[in-house]
Amino acid sequence: MSIPGQKRSTLLARWLLVQAALLAVAIIYLAPLFWMFDTSVKSEHQAMTHIPSNVGKAMEALFIPHPVHLDNYRRVVESPFFKLPLYARNTLVIALLVAIGSMLSASLVAYALTKLRWYGRNILFWIVLGSMMLPFSVMMVPLYQIYRDFGWIGTNLPLWLPTFMAPPFYIFLLRQFYLTIPDELTEAAVIDGAGPFRIWWSIMLPLTRPALLVVGLFSFVASWNNFVGPLVYLTHQRTFTLALALQFFQTRHGGVAHTLLMAATVLVVVPIILIFFLAQKTFIRGIATTGIKG
């Protein structure tokens, strides 16, 4: 946009300023990830040597791994403290169950809150809103006791079974989407003699697929990243998830082998980065709706 009365040189100066700011921001947000990958392929010796004060040599020592040590990854996977295939499977099983549970149950409830008429649905919506605000810590101790009485401590059940009872945030998200679907669609199906379950299954689920995808992705990533849950409920090392295992690995190594720690971190983070690049639009759309329609 060119504004009359402004000199070319001011516009150029502004453009340069914006470019410099963007570049600085990009460096701030990328540098830690670069440093993680970089350290993960260094030798232990290189990562821990004192940085020379000559700037050129220091840059070389800091950023260029020589030789490239892919061996770190093998050592992490073979370490008795970081059983990657096992932890990856544990994490994946829980995250998939969480995603399925959240999508199905939240969709049912959102349908009941928007398309079905019954007494109490408004009150229920207020409960949905209210329970989103509750801190987990208020329920933490009694839930632990309940799960212990069921014999579930040390299993992954407390981490995924509750998501089959419709997490309120996802109900809210799906409800916003259901509200945009015109009632005429269901009315036509009712005249054709379809029951409510058929309508939900064969009309609503396909129609709300974009929003369901958002719920699936959000809940999957949230479960993958969850730390407090596994910390409280998982007691045996063979049931650990990646996030918990990473913390465990860090305290084991206590600042000794940063190369291995970074290799482990790469392995924990890469699946999330891949999912992000595959579904970037869905993520951004989902986050945007929570803020705008909230």
Next chain:
Amino acid sequence: MAAYSRITWRDQLVGMAFAAPFIIGVAVLLVIPLSLSFYFSFCHYTMLTPPIWIGARNYTHLLSDDAFVRSLLNTCLFSVVSVPLALAWSLLLALLLNLPNRLRNIYRTIVFLPSLLPLVATAVIWRWMLSPVHGPINFFLKFPCRWIGNLLAPIAAAFHASPSAIQALHHLKPPLWLADGNWAMATIILLSLWGVGQTVIIFLAGLDEVPQELYESAAIDGATGWRRLRHITLPMLTPVIFFNLVVGIIASWQVFDLPYVMTHGGPGRATLFYSMYLFEAGFQQLRMGAACAMAWVQLVIILILTVIAFWSARKWVHYR
């Protein structure tokens, strides 16, 4: 819209059947745990033996518990500083990322990505970034520190500063970050800015919703730059700012992962957060009753702050 007929028994049953997952969830995951936790908060309870009623003692003892008071103050400080800071920073980023630019989407991706990573990973990576001896941050900070120190030392001398202070300026070094009790909290606050990507996305969506006509008519009136921001963008954005403020306040009182992994509350108790001490009291010291009392206090604090936010919203949030 169909004509509103009476809700039949059948309608009622169908509605409740579809809502059943949440209704059962409310009972099992909400009502029962909330009542139990309220009851436990008045009990001496280790979870190994049955709870013993002790009245309000868990609550009254909190104020004489140094660690609790410290965690409360730490979390207050974190909340008061980091929530406005993160709001301002993410708004600034959103405005920057909203400018027309060919690489805009790439920059947006770069800012957004870190907010999706597990906080444990963020903590582990940043601990290594901030390592005083081997980390890149302090390597690069070393130079500006040296220049600033050499610049300020003569000035301090001119103002008759003590020799030790001048000496300190000559040897000005970057902070030790997490290892220094005076810096650890500031470090955690700064790090929370690395994960603001989702807030930025919400601001960007809000910026998209600002009607373009407003800018056009402002341009006719000759308003540009700062005045456009001050009189159009910010007022139109207040509902989104409000949303992010409330979410930020609630989240700030539940911070756990980052300090737990990075510092475990240290050095000393410099980064002991509310939720962390609650977890420690409950699951490590087996003072489950005290932990429940803390959780209820936490809930009340969050509730009061949210109510204040909603009350203040009438004064500064413009709803269209």
